[in-house]
Amino acid sequence: MTSKGFTTCLWFDGDAEAAADYYLSVFKDGRILRTARYTEAGPGPAGEVMVVEFEINGQRFIGLNGGPQFPFTEAISFQIHCSDEAEADHYYAALTGDGGQESACGWVKDRFGVSWQVIPPGAIELISDPDPGRAARATAAMLKMKKLDVAAMRRAADGGEAPDEAGSV
Secondary structure (H helix, E strand, C coil), X not given: CCCCCCCEEEEECCCHXXXXXXXXXXXXXXXXXXXXXXXXXXXXXXXXXXEEEEEEXXXXXXXXXXXXXXXXXXXXXXXXXXXXXXXXXXXXXHHHCCCXXXXXXXXXXXXXXXXXXXXXXXXXXXXXXXXHHHHHHHHHHHCCCCCCCHHHHHHHHCCCCCCCCCCCC
């Protein structure tokens, strides 16, 4: 196996180039590496974008305009481990805006249907706390949230008030 790791191929229905441009606007560190177009050989219309290769935050992706046969599902998602709450807020707002959707437990679906998990600092540590009671309380709190609220998860882990179904305490 090569030492270059893996490249994730995302199958789009004609909007791979728009998706790559969108991801470059959401993530600070990104670039288009190459774009290839269909030729007269097909299977897409000659001149239309076939694939766009791009990189965001050091991860390589191929956006393939393959057609409507294979839509995205939540079975695959990308985790964004954020360095602070402001970064988590940025990604959550950017990915749910302009046609994206909130889901549960920090998961969002962007306007192209790709699922992301926006993880603020401290969330993983709380749900995997070595004290099973703390971990259970933090997890129970998280399961009631859309956008993760680490402070509320911490209060619940400490035995304080747990959030309601809307995520409020």
